Amino acid sequence: MNSLKELITKVKKNDFTLGVVGMGRVGLPLALVFANAGVKVIGFDQNKNCVNKIKHSIAPFSEAGMEELLGSKNFEPVFCGNSLAKIKACDIYIVCVGTPLTASYHIDYGQLFSALDIILQSPLKGKLVILRSTVPPGTLEERVLPFIEAKTGLKAGVDFGAASCPERMLEGHAIEEIVKLPEIIGGFNAISGDIAVELFKKINHGKKILRTTSKSAELSKLYANMYRYVNFALANEFALLAEDFGQDGTEIINIVNYEYPRGGIPRPGLVGGPCLTKDGYFLLSNTAFPDLILLASRLNEFMPQHVVNRLRLKMAEKGKVFHALKVGLLGTAFKGGSDDERYSPSVKIAELLESENVVVVRHDPHVKGTESFQKAVKDADVVIVATNHPEFADILPRIHKLRKKGSNCIIFDCWDMLDKKTAEKYGFDYMKLGSK
Amino acid sequence: MNSLKELITKVKKNDFTLGVVGMGRVGLPLALVFANAGVKVIGFDQNKNCVNKIKHSIAPFSEAGMEELLGSKNFEPVFCGNSLAKIKACDIYIVCVGTPLTASYHIDYGQLFSALDIILQSPLKGKLVILRSTVPPGTLEERVLPFIEAKTGLKAGVDFGAASCPERMLEGHAIEEIVKLPEIIGGFNAISGDIAVELFKKINHGKKILRTTSKSAELSKLYANMYRYVNFALANEFALLAEDFGQDGTEIINIVNYEYPRGGIPRPGLVGGPCLTKDGYFLLSNTAFPDLILLASRLNEFMPQHVVNRLRLKMAEKGKVFHALKVGLLGTAFKGGSDDERYSPSVKIAELLESENVVVVRHDPHVKGTESFQKAVKDADVVIVATNHPEFADILPRIHKLRKKGSNCIIFDCWDMLDKKTAEKYGFDYMKLGSK
Numbered sequence: 001m002n003s004l005k006e007l008i009t010k011v012k013k014n015d016f017t018l019g020v021v022g023m024g025r026v027g028l029p030l031a032l033v034f035a036n037a038g039v040k041v042i043g044f045d046q047n048k049n050c051v052n053k054i055k056h057s058i059a060p061f062s063e064a065g066m067e068e069l070l071g072s073k074n075f076e077p078v079f080c081g082n083s084l085a086k087i088k089a090c091d092i093y094i095v096c097v098g099t100p101l102t103a104s105y106h107i108d109y110g111q112l113f114s115a116l117d118i119i120l121q122s123p124l125k126g127k128l129v130i131l132r133s134t135v136p137p138g139t140l141e142e143r144v145l146p147f148i149e150a151k152t153g154l155k156a157g158v159d160f161g162a163a164s165c166p167e168r169m170l171e172g173h174a175i176e177e178i179v180k181l182p183e184i185i186g187g188f189n190a191i192s193g194d195i196a197v198e199l200f201k202k203i204n205h206g207k208k209i210l211r212t213t214s215k216s217a218e219l220s221k222l223y224a225n226m227y228r229y230v231n232f233a234l235a236n237e238f239a240l241l242a243e244d245f246g247q248d249g250t251e252i253i254n255i256v257n258y259e260y261p262r263g264g265i266p267r268p269g270l271v272g273g274p275c276l277t278k279d280g281y282f283l284l285s286n287t288a289f290p291d292l293i294l295l296a297s298r299l300n301e302f303m304p305q306h307v308v309n310r311l312r313l314k315m316a317e318k319g320k321v322f323h324a325l326k327v328g329l330l331g332t333a334f335k336g337g338s339d340d341e342r343y344s345p346s347v348k349i350a351e352l353l354e355s356e357n358v359v360v361v362r363h364d365p366h367v368k369g370t371e372s373f374q375k376a377v378k379d380a381d382v383v384i385v386a387t388n389h390p391e392f393a394d395i396l397p398r399i400h401k402l403r404k405k406g407s408n409c410i411i412f413d414c415w416d417m418l419d420k421k422t423a424e425k426y427g428f429d430y431m432k433l434g435s436k
Numbered sequence: 437m438n439s440l441k442e443l444i445t446k447v448k449k450n451d452f453t454l455g456v457v458g459m460g461r462v463g464l465p466l467a468l469v470f471a472n473a474g475v476k477v478i479g480f481d482q483n484k485n486c487v488n489k490i491k492h493s494i495a496p497f498s499e500a501g502m503e504e505l506l507g508s509k510n511f512e513p514v515f516c517g518n519s520l521a522k523i524k525a526c527d528i529y530i531v532c533v534g535t536p537l538t539a540s541y542h543i544d545y546g547q548l549f550s551a552l553d554i555i556l557q558s559p560l561k562g563k564l565v566i567l568r569s570t571v572p573p574g575t576l577e578e579r580v581l582p583f584i585e586a587k588t589g590l591k592a593g594v595d596f597g598a599a600s601c602p603e604r605m606l607e608g609h610a611i612e613e614i615v616k617l618p619e620i621i622g623g624f625n626a627i628s629g630d631i632a633v634e635l636f637k638k639i640n641h642g643k644k645i646l647r648t649t650s651k652s653a654e655l656s657k658l659y660a661n662m663y664r665y666v667n668f669a670l671a672n673e674f675a676l677l678a679e680d681f682g683q684d685g686t687e688i689i690n691i692v693n694y695e696y697p698r699g700g701i702p703r704p705g706l707v708g709g710p711c712l713t714k715d716g717y718f719l720l721s722n723t724a725f726p727d728l729i730l731l732a733s734r735l736n737e738f739m740p741q742h743v744v745n746r747l748r749l750k751m752a753e754k755g756k757v758f759h760a761l762k763v764g765l766l767g768t769a770f771k772g773g774s775d776d777e778r779y780s781p782s783v784k785i786a787e788l789l790e791s792e793n794v795v796v797v798r799h800d801p802h803v804k805g806t807e808s809f810q811k812a813v814k815d816a817d818v819v820i821v822a823t824n825h826p827e828f829a830d831i832l833p834r835i836h837k838l839r840k841k842g843s844n845c846i847i848f849d850c851w852d853m854l855d856k857k858t859a860e861k862y863g864f865d866y867m868k869l870g871s872k
Contacts, residue, residue, distance in 0.1 A: 137681050170698070182695050210691045216683045223674050224692045227667075227701045230728075234666050237728045238659050245573050247652045255646045256660045259618050262606070264700070265663045292666075292673045295731050 003126030004161050004191045007091060011198040017042060018199070019090030021115045023050055023077060025340070026132060026167045027096030029063055029174035035075035037203050042086050043077045044118065051079045062339045062366065065175040080118050088122040092199060094130045095119075096167070107136060113147065120151055128161035128195050131214075134221055140164045140188065140214040161192035164214040165200070166221035172337050182208035186217025226293050232271040233296035236303055239268035239434030249434030250416040268434045269415050270307075270345035270386065271300040272334040304348040307414060307433065308356075311382060314410065314431065320381075323357040328380035330373075330395070331387020332364040336415075339366040346386035365391050378402045380409060388415040400426045439562030440597050440627045443527060447634040453478060454635070455526030457551045459486055459513060461776070462568060462603045463532030465499055465610035471511035473639050478522050479513045480554065487515045498775045498802065501611040516554050524558040528635060530566045531555075532603070543572060545579065552580065556587055564597035564631050567650075570657055576600045576624065576650040597628035600650040601636070602657035608773050618644035622653025662729050668707040669732035672739055675704035675870030685870030686852040704870045705824065705851050706743075706781035707736040708770040740784040743850060743869065744792075747818060750846065750867065756817075759793040764816035766809075766831070767823020768800040772851075775802040782822035801827050814838045816845060824851040836862045 010016040016039075020031040023045035031043040045051050053060050054077040057070040069075075078086045097111040112133065119129065129148070131140050140163075145156040156162050164186040169177035183200045187193020197209050212220070235253065242249030249268055257263035315322045327350075334344035341347055350360045363376035366389065377383050377399045385392050396411075396418060403409065411423055413432040423430035446452040452475075456467040459481035467479040481487050489496050490513040493506040505511075514522045533547035548569065555565065565584070567576050576599075581592040592598050600622040605613035619636045623629020633645050648656070671689065678685030685704055693699035751758045763786075770780035777783055786796045799812035800823065813819050813835045821828050832847075832854060839845065847859055849868040859866035 137683075168696075184691055208695060210694055212687065212691055213683065215681055216678075216688050216691070219678065219681060219683060220688050220692045223688055223701065224696065224698060226674075227670060227692070228698060230666065230670050231663075234663065234728055238662075242652075242655065245651055245655060247573075247649065247655060251648065252652050252656050252659055255620055255648055255652070256656045256663070258646055259644060260604075260660065262660060262664060265659065291731050292670055292728070292735060295727050299728060 003159075004128070004195065007126055007128060007161070008191070008195050008198055010091060011195060011202075014038060014202065016040070016091040017089050019044060019087065019093045019119075021045075021093055021095050021118065022097035022111070022133075023047075023054060023060075024096065024098060025061060025063070025171060025174070027094070028054065028060070029066055029169075030094065030096060030132070030167070030178055031075060032066060032069035032072065033175060033178045033203055035072040036069050039074060039202050041075045042090060043075065044080050044083060044086070045077070046080045046114070048079050048081070051077045062172075063174050064172060069175070083118075084121055087118060090127070092128045092130065092195070093119050094132050094165075096132045099133050099135055109143065112139075112144070116144065116147055116151075120148065124148065124152055124154055124160045126160065128163070128192060128199075130196060130199075131162075131164045131218075132167050134166060134225075135164075135218055137215050137218045137222065139218060140186070145188065157189035157192060161195050162188040162214070163192045163196040164217040165196055166217055168221050168224055171335075171340060179204050179207075182210050184210045184212065184217045184220050186212050186214035188214055226296075228266075229271065229300065230292060230296040231266050232269070233299040235266045235268040236271070236299055238265070240306070242434050243436045246436060250432075251435075267416065269388065270303050270349075272343045272345040272348070300345075303433075304345045304352055307349055307384065307386075307412065308352045310431065310436075311410070311412060325353075325381045326359045326361070326379060327353055328376035328383040329353075329360050329362045330364075330376060330383060330385050330392055331389055332362050332367050332370055333387050333389070336388035336390060337366070339364075339368070341367060344387075349384060349386055365389060373398070374402050379404060382410040382412060384412045384414065385417055386414055388417060393417055396422050396426055396428070399428075439595075440564070440631065443562055443564060443597070444627070444631050444634055446527060447631060447638075450474065450638065452476070452527040453525050455480060455523065455529045455555075456532055457481075457529055457554065458532035458534070458547070458569070459483075459490060459496075460532065460534060461497060461499070461607060461610070463530070464490065464496070465502055465605075466530065466532060466568070466603070466614055467511060468502060468505035468508065469611060469614045469639055471508040472505050475510060475638050477511045478526060479511065480516050480519060480522070481513070482516045482550070484515050484517070487513045498608075499610050500608060505611070519554075520557055523554065526563070528564045528566065528631070529555050530568050530601075532568045535569050535571055548575075548580070549583065552583055552587075556584065560584065560588055560590055560596045562596065564599070564628060564635075566632060566635075567598075567600045568603045570602060570661075571600075571654055573651050573654045573658065575654060576622070581624065593625035593628060597631050598624040598650070599628045599632040600653040601632055602653055604657050604660055607771075607776060615640050615643075618646050620646045620648065620653045620656050622648050622650035624650055662732075664702075665707065665736065666728060666732040667702050668705070669735040671702045671704040672707070672735055674701070676742070678870050679872045682872060686868075687871075703852065706739050706785075706822065708779045708781040708784070736781075739869075740781045740788055743785055743820065743822075743848065744788045746867065747846075747848060761789075761817045762795045762797070762815065763789055764812035764819040765789075765796050765798045766800075766812060766819060766821050766828055767825055768798050768803050768806055769823050769825070772824035772826060773802070775800075775804075777803060780823075785820060785822055801825060809834070810838050815840060818846040818848060820848045820850065821853055822850055824853060829853055832858050832862055832864070835864075 018034055018039050018041045020027045021044045023043045031041045035041040050060050059067050095115045097115045100108050102108050154160050185193055185196045193211055239249035253265045256265055312322050329350050332341050332346050333339055353360050361376045362370045363373050364370045410429045416432055420430045454470055454475050454477045456463045457480045459479050467477045471477040486496050495503050531551045533551045536544050538544050590596050621629055621632045629647055675685035689701045692701055748758050765786050768777050768782050769775055786798055789796050797812045798806045799809050800806045846865045852868055856866045
């Protein structure tokens with residue numbers, strides 16, 4: 001008797017328990033969406049503090065619409081250290097742990113193998129393992145399955161099922177996108193894929209399903225992110241070219257895109273965050289064609305240094321001492337509207353400045369523990385708009401009002417968010433990325 | 437009295453003559469659209485044969501909707517060699533000559549300076565010169581205007597007007613797009629821009645006008661083309677990666693794009709043509725950030741060699757002698773639906789094969805002088821679908837029918853146009869770009 005066939009029947013009847021391993025920005029929203037759709041979900045995490053917060057319906061990070069879903073009766077958060085019975089109770093596991101880069105830019109599979117060790121505490125026969133973390137292509141077939149088979153003696157696709165179903169939602173819109181986006185399902189074999197399809201249909205019966213191989217599913221996530229990353233790099237290359245030619249890069253990009261069928265160039269700016277920054281390394285971890293993506297990475301990762309370089313030149317022009325500056329940094333999250341500082345280019349700007357003895361006062365309305373807006377701007381020599389939070393659109397009069405020294409200060413706008421003329425009216429010296 | 441002010445009045449009243457210099461793929465459609473809108477147009481060209489063809493209402497190249505406009509009573513084609521009176525008669529000149537690359541990849545300004553010499557046979561005072569050719573940024577201000585000022589003693593912006601209004605239509609859709617697309621107008625000064633605006637409004641009163649500096653106008657054209665070129669390169673990088681991972685690149689790209697708000701990855705394929713190929717060099721002719729674009733160029737220009745390399749490996753696998761092959765090349769134009777072979781990657785494939793003694797029979801339904809379909813495929817060892825002409829979508833049964841040897845033949849599909857299963861049903865050995 002094929003126990004995977006039993007599993008598919010159980011999923012169809014909603015007579016099963018889903019285990020989501022990893023309660024981070026990928027796992028928690030996914031677990032809550034499943035619970036909200038009527039699936040019994042247990043969420044596992046190694047961080048006791050995080051599990052406790054979730055138990056008390058406190059969101060450990062911000063995500064639109066997530067708070068309302070915490071406290072669902074179908075959802076139980078569990079600390080991994082003491083959870084054997086709960087592990088046993090699950091029929092399907094979705095692995096949503098982090099796959100960070102090490103300091104030497106190699107992929108750290110530590111959390112992934114820990115997650116598998118936790119799952120393998122209880123017999124896997126007749127169950128399904130889904131890999132949702134972003135991983136180098138081939139990870140399910142070449143790393144996860146050999147690891148499980150060696151530890152258990154079970155055979156993938158026969159004794160237990162396996163599939164790659166990559167996460168690809170936009171942070172901040174996770175809840176909405178998990179429900180709405182087509183689901184890419186890369187089953188290790190047909191029955192594995194069939195079970196995964198039934199599972200994801202629970203979220204939204206009309207959800208579009210795109211079936212492929214597990215390797216292609218893993219690649220698809222990386223292609224999507226690299227497409228964005230390379231285009232941001234190109235926009236940044238255009239911005240640097242415009243600076244060189246003494247023109248305004250964002251203005252030119254707006255002109256190109258305006259009612260043009262072949263437009264769509266993104267705006268230049270600081271690019272970062274955990275996905276775009278590291279996914280290139282995933283894609284290129286074992287291949288011969290790394291050029292375009294690695295180069296995009298070099299360009300994007302250089303942008304914070306470029307901001308610092310332009311400030312240094314500006315200070316030299318003014319005859320001021322660079323390392324005696326005080327800088328107010330507006331925004332530390334890696335993108336507008338987010339509270340996520342991982343791989344943030346804004347933080348990189350702060351670190352680069354601090355490494356040259358510049359005093360940096362960081363303010364981010366979304367990030368707890370940063371300084372107040374007032375403290376950041378009131379006596380700064382330079383104010384850098386580093387993250388494109390919508391709250392920063394109207395800061396010029398606010399900065400003007402708060403300053404004891406008057407408006408004698410440089411505003412460096414990394415996102416073309418402020419109006420040059422207005423800034424100059426207030427007496428600020430306005431600089432922006434993509435225009436000298 | 438300001439004679440440029442007089443010119444603007446004349447343009448408003450449609451009491452002026454427009455000279456279009458260069459009757460190629462940019463100039464001729466533009467001249468005809470103006471004439472069709474009621475403007476008196478003289479079209480100049482150095483190629484007597486081309487001028488004669490146009491005089492007899494024969495289109496020298498194919499462009500949708502163009503033939504109907506030839507023979508307009510407002511349009512007069514003139515051979516440059518004998519045209520002083522006609523030159524004199526013009527109030528505004530639009531320069532639409534070619535700016536090709538030399539064999540050593542430098543820009544050849546020869547045609548541009550010849551065009552200026554022709555214009556300067558008659559006094560330029562009170563007239564306007566518009567640069568429409570694609571040029572390196574700064575060409576109007578740093579090359580064209582100093583040349584004119586030195587030759588005439590006139591002052592740009594005062595004695596005569598000047599503007600950069602880059603062409604940016606899609607070949608094959610020129611007529612439609614000249615009317616519809618927003619016009620980018622980079623006046624050397626305000627009055628120059630004002631006259632150019634009045635001029636282009638004649639084409640379509642509702643035409644959107646985007647005004648900027650002449651340098652930004654020149655940059656905008658290059659940004660638009662490089663945006664496409666780099667994205668084609670990225671799609672090609674994805675295709676090569678998929679081949680490496682043993683997956684199907686176009687399938688993955690389709691999956692990523694399907695109902696995905698951050699999709700839009702182009703299909704991989706052969707990239708070429710006069711614009712995309714050379715514009716990168718224009719953009720980078722005097723700048724310090726050439727990396728991403730030059731690399732894209734390296735990748736795109738390598739694709740024909742990649743096709744040849746895969747064929748060579750395939751022959752080695754089969755134990756066949758590569759240089760004894762006969763190849764039927766389907767498509768020689770640089771893109772589907774076009775008859776333009778300039779910088780065509782399909783031609784490059786043919787040349788690479790021929791350089792290794794392979795016999796290549798070229799067929800293109802749009803390009804005069806190429807062989808028949810039958811001749812190309814009937815006894816070929818390999819048929820390469822090199823250009824994505826829509827006519828090639830249903831060739832499998834046609835090839836099958838025509839072959840004396842039966843279907844024992846490799847089909848190499850550079851555009852994922854054909855169905856692998858159908859090809860195999862006919863007994864062909866099917867290969868495609870982006871999947872091994």
